[in-house]
Amino acid sequence: MAPKGRDWRTEQFRLGACYYPEQWPDNLWEDDYRRMKELGFSVVRVAEFAWSIFEPEEGRFEFALFDRAIDLAHRYGMLVILGTPTATPPAWLTAKYPEVLNAKQDGTVYQHGQRRHFNYNAPIYRELCARIVTQMAEHYKDHPAVVGWQIDNELNCEVNTFYSKADHxxxxxxxxxxxxxxxxxxxxxxxxxxxxxxxDWSQVHLTRLTPSNSPNPHQALDEKRFFSGSAISFAKLQSDILREKAPNQWVTTNGMFGHLDSHRMMEDTLDVFAYDSYPNFSTISPDQGERPLLDRKWSLNLSAARDVSPNFIVMEQQAGPGGWVNRIEMPSPKPGQMRLWTYQSIAHGADMLLYFRWRTATMGTEIYWHGLNDYHNRPNRRIEEAGRIGGELKRMGGQLLGTMYQAEVAILKDYDNEWDGELDVWHGPLTGKSISGWFKALQRRHIPSDTKYIRSSTTLKDLIKYRVLIYPHPAIMPESTAELLQRYVESGGTLILGCRSGYKDATGQCYMQPFPGPLADLCGIEVEDFTLIGPLQQAPDIHWEGGNTLQGDAFVDILRVTSNSAEVLASYASDYYAGKPALVRNMRGKGTAYYYGSAFTEAAACALIAEMGLISPAAKWAELPEDVELAIRAHEGSDKRYAFLLNYAHEERSVTFLTPQRDLLTETVLHGVCAIKPFEVCVIEI
Structure with missing residues (x-):
């Protein structure tokens, strides 16, 4: 684990913006900082794409531009987060050292002209990155405004596969x-x-093109582990320098992207994790199934960031419509939505937040990725909204610092199944379906949930704090993980598993034993038969005890009960397996394991929530409509809790407060039936 630098939190909630002084005439800088200060901003991120400003030619370093920009920020009371500029190697570098460029799987080399066109493993690139980071750290280590460093920018964004000669x-x-x-x-x-x-080792490569584009699956799994390790090694190269040269400044990076174990990166390199929150992506890529959550679905992404770092920084919070010149078309946030998304991030654990960006770029690929200010630099509604948020957080944001998100339910994930499931379509697509179904059900019943990654270092203590664990389709199931889950259940926990669980070992090879492999005894079942539901086949009806008939989805595990402690709760009601068990509950020790033989829909998740007797922690003090999210943050060991109510509906919704509650944002008392405006937020001390 990396030695820790300075604590990143301050006595107040820091709100700010990503700022690019190198892209603007310097006669704008002072007015920019003045207006930021008026909005309640107190932190900026700079320089993550400015390598050629600091090193215009190899070995010649210049700091004058950013010295002036950072000194001026300090005059206006701004804290500064400096980005190391390694996400965009300059043209002189890629021209002289083409071996630093990344390549496609077929060997085609990416060229200079965008960003993230490099590989992590070329020795000369690592050497030159170490040099620029060292120069910057030595220069700014004692600057009173510089409090922290962001390593690179969005590691593994755009491209997360690497096939250069250096990588092989x-x-x-x-x-x-x-x-x-x-x-x-x-x-x-x-x-x-x-x-x-x-x-011979010379015969071994990363995966290359094959006739059916279906490489060895075990090689492909190791390849993704390697990609992750390369990115972490690259981050650690920089963090080690920053620890040595600037020990009083903290270190972060922003993510999280594919083929990268963010948890290990956090442990090995960072003081705090940073996340980039763009909920409007969900309007162009909605979650799966019926009734998509749209921007509310981003709370699931934030819960994953929270698992990496319980309190985190949002380094880029969406401030306008997003779009590159060649892709990503989003609608503009409606009035109030930017504020809603800001408090969505805070509700899920953000203790510092910066908008992307201060002013929309007038040049380059991101001229349509809008910031707070438009090109004209005149007042607009987004600036007005940011000022409202700044005033609110200046008044009450300090109370929230260090409070932790509260949940009794966790959705389990792991990197191996995530990566293996990209190639293995027999289990990979099921996870997205089932997590979506569960998250919708929990959200609409106002039951807060965590995302929890199972790792080799996970302990019983990490799991037993949750009343319920949902692990939808863990095809890869090492025996050590199965033993940990068994101890969790025996200690009183409830575990829910879905089809295609437990049949592969850590290499991705299948166990020579009945499904669900090392989980069979815990679940009290074996899978006697199975089938994918084909594109022209009807998903089976599933009859639940109590009279409900729901429909399965995507896959069918046909179960056989093998334990006297197991009870059939639902059976298939159609097709050749009619009458066979579909859902089995097994009592083990003090706890319970459920095995469901299909993918989880929202309806199936709701039925299990009712079966387990889960209720919202708000049930005693409020009646909440489906469109309002509930999130609760609390100080560890304290009775003081803060409930966030976020209305994602585009219309007014009514909340019934059963007992009087004070909204910290408006300083008003809420009791009885209260109308909540579209995109409105309440923060209540409960």
Whole structure:
């Protein structure tokens, strides 16, 4: 674990913006900082794309522009987060050292002209990155305005696969360290199948194009682990320098993107994690199934960031419509939505928040990725809205600092299944369906939930604080994880599993035992048969005890009860497996394990919520409509709690307060039936 730098939190909630002084005439800077201060802003992020400003030619360093910009920020009381500029290597670098460029799987090399066109493993790139970070750290380590560093920008964004010559070479070294010898590698990759056995390390590569574009799945899983390790090594290269050269400044980076173990990166390199929150993505890529949550779905993403760092920074909060010149078309946030999304981030654990960006770019790929200010730089409604938020947080934001999101339910995930499921369509697509179904059901019943990643370091203490764990489709199930889940259930927890669970080991190879493999005894069942529901087939009806008939989705595990402590709660009511168990509950020790033989829909999740007797923590003091999200933050060991009510509806909604509650944002008392305006937020001390 990385040694920690200075604490990143201050006595007040810091609100601010991403700012690019190198993109604007310097006669605008002072007016920009003055207006930021008037809005209640007190922090800016700068310089993450400015390598050629600091090093205009190899070995010649200049700091004058950012010295003036940062000194001026300090005069206006602004804290500064400095980005290391390694996400965009300058043209002189890529021209002289083309080996730093990334490549596609077929070997085609990406060229200079966008961003993130480099690879993490070229020795010369690591050397030059270390040099620019060292120069910047030594120069700004004692500047009174500079409080922290953002490493790079959005590691693994845009592209999260790496096939340069340097990557192939380092992959072999990585495999040699992991397996020790070729025999162990061949065993782990099942290389005897289709005669893929390797007899010399020079034969081993990252996956390359194959006739059906279906590479060895075990090799592909290791490849993604390698991509993650490369990104973490690149981040650690920089954080180690920053720790040494600027020990009184904290270190973060912003994510989270594919093929990157953000949890390990946090442990190895960072003081705090930062997330970039753009809820309007959900309007162009809605969640799966009926009745999409749209921007409310972003709360699920924020819960994943919270698992990396219980309190985190939102380094980029959406402030306008987003779009590049060639992709991503979003509507503008309606009046009030930017404020709603701000408090959505805070409700889920953000203790510092910066808008992207202060002013919309007039040049380049992101001229349609709108910030707070428009091109004309005149007042607009987004600026007015930001000022309202700034005033509110200046008044009450300090009370929230350090409070933690409260949940008794967690949705479990893990990187191995996430990465394996990208290639393996027999289980990968099921997870998105089921998590969406569960999250909708929990949200609309106002039951707060966490996202919890299962890792090799996860302990019973990490899990037992949750009353319920939902692990929809963990196909890869190491025996050690199965034993941990068994201890969780025996200690009084409730575990819910779905189809396709427990049949692969850590290499991605299938166990030679009945499904669900090492989970079978815990669940009191075996899978006697199974089928994918084909595109022209009807999903089966499932009859639940108590009279409900719901429809399965995507896949069917046909169950057989193997334990006297197991009870059938639902059975298939159609097709050749009619009458066979679909949902089984098994009592084990003090707890319960459920196995459901299909993918979870919102209706199925609701039925299980009712079966378990889960109710909202707000039930004693309010009646909440479906469109209003409930989130609760509290100080550890304290009875003082803060409830966030967020109305995502585009219309007014009514909330019935059963007992008087004071809204900290408006300082009014709410009691009885109260109208909540579209996109309105209440923060209540309960």
């Amino acid at each position: 070479a380092v992959f072999r070294v990585w495999l040699q360290e992991k397996y020790g010898n070729l025999h162990a590698l061949n065993q782990a990759w099942g290389a005897v199948f289709w005669n893929q056995t390797y007899s």
